[in-house]
Amino acid sequence: NAGVTQTPKFQVLKTGQSMTLQCAQDMNHEYMSWYRQDPGMGLRLIHYSVGAGITDQGEVPNGYNVSRSTTEDFPLRLLSAAPSQTSVYFCASSYSGQEINTGELFFGEGSRLTVL
Amino acid sequence: GQNIDQPTEMTATEGAIVQINCTYQTSGFNGLFWYQQHAGEAPTFLSYNVLDGLEEKGRFSSFLSRSKGYSYLLLKELQMKDSASYLCAVMDSNYQLIWGAGTKLIIKP
Numbered sequence: 495n496a497g498v499t500q501t502p503k504f505q506v507l508k509t510g511q512s513m514t515l516q517c518a519q520d521m522n523h524e525y526m527s528w529y530r531q532d533p534g535m536g537l538r539l540i541h542y543s544v545g546a547g548i549t550d551q552g553e554v555p556n557g558y559n560v561s562r563s564t565t566e567d568f569p570l571r572l573l574s575a576a577p578s579q580t581s582v583y584f585c586a587s588s589y590s591g592q593e594i595n596t597g598e599l600f601f602g603e604g605s606r607l608t609v610l
Numbered sequence: 611g612q613n614i615d616q617p618t619e620m621t622a623t624e625g626a627i628v629q630i631n632c633t634y635q636t637s638g639f640n641g642l643f644w645y646q647q648h649a650g651e652a653p654t655f656l657s658y659n660v661l662d663g664l665e666e667k668g669r670f671s672s673f674l675s676r677s678k679g680y681s682y683l684l685l686k687e688l689q690m691k692d693s694a695s696y697l698c699a700v701m702d703s704n705y706q707l708i709w710g711a712g713t714k715l716i717i718k719p
Contacts, residue, residue: 536614536709537653537697552706584652599645599707601652 496520500585500602507575507609515570515605517585523600525588526568527552528560530581531604537584543568575609582606612636614710616698621716622688630683630696630713638703644672644683645697647712653697656683685715693717 498519507513519526527542539552543562557579559571568587572579583606586599613635622628634642641660645653659665659674659681671684683696695712702708 534618534711536711537699537707538709539706598655598658599653601654603652604650 498585498587498600498602500583500605502605503603504606505608507572507607509575509577509609511575513572513575515572515583515585515607517568517570517602518566519568519585519587519600520566521587521600522565523587523589524565526562527586527599528558528568528570529584529586530554531584532581540570540583572607575607577609580607580609612700612702612708614698614700614708616696616710616713618711619714619716621718622685624688624690624717624719626688627684627686628688628715630685630698630715632681632683632698632710634679634681634698634700634708634710636700636702636708639676640701640703640705642672642674642681643699643701643707644681645699647695647697649694656696688717690717690719 501516524545528540529537531537538554540558541560543549546562546565549560582604584604585602588599616632643658644656646656647653657672659672664673669686674681695714697712698710699707
């Protein structure tokens with residue numbers, strides 16, 4: 495099983511450029527989410543989705559957009575990249591955002607983004 | 611505000627036992643999770659506690675005291691491959707995960 499697949503793994507952008515981080519999962523998970531991880535800080539939730547057609551904001555949504563047209567895919571769009579968005583981004587999925595038994599999130603390998 | 615505290619870094623010796631503590635203050639509680647993250651890799655799930663007490667899974671055990679807002683992860687018979695960061699996370703009343711910054715565990719021979 496592929497699990498959660500993220501692309502690209504590495505990306506360098508210039509300030510003001512836009513890009514999309516792709517995330518796909520083949521586990522039929524309803525819940526998908528995007529986190530960013532910065533040194534010395536916990537994972538911070540950017541956006542999440544509890545099913546196709548449903549998205550919601552997390553802790554740090556500004557500067558990012560998401561959509562969920564299918565159960566499998568949950569792309570993250572950076573609208574106008576800023577140096578503050580330099581980070582490692584993780585996509586994660588689970589069986590459900592609520593009433594989950596173990597809370598196990600399945601993470602993609604991460605996308606390392608540098609904004610110059 | 612919501613807060614998860616865990617030590618930044620710990621060092622232990624191969625073959626020994628180490629305990630990584632986590633204290634939390636959150637809006638509601640729907641479970642506490644531990645994840646392992648090797649450098650440059652994604653976090654992977656280790657354990658889940660929602661009731662008080664100890665959950666044992668092989669060399670790893672996790673303890674929870676809800677009244678004290680406290681958990682620990684106990685790693686026995688340490689191996690070099692256990693060198694990683696250990697992330698504590700609490701699910702709040704809105705079923706959102708609040709993450710600690712992680713504890714970097716260094717294992718020495």
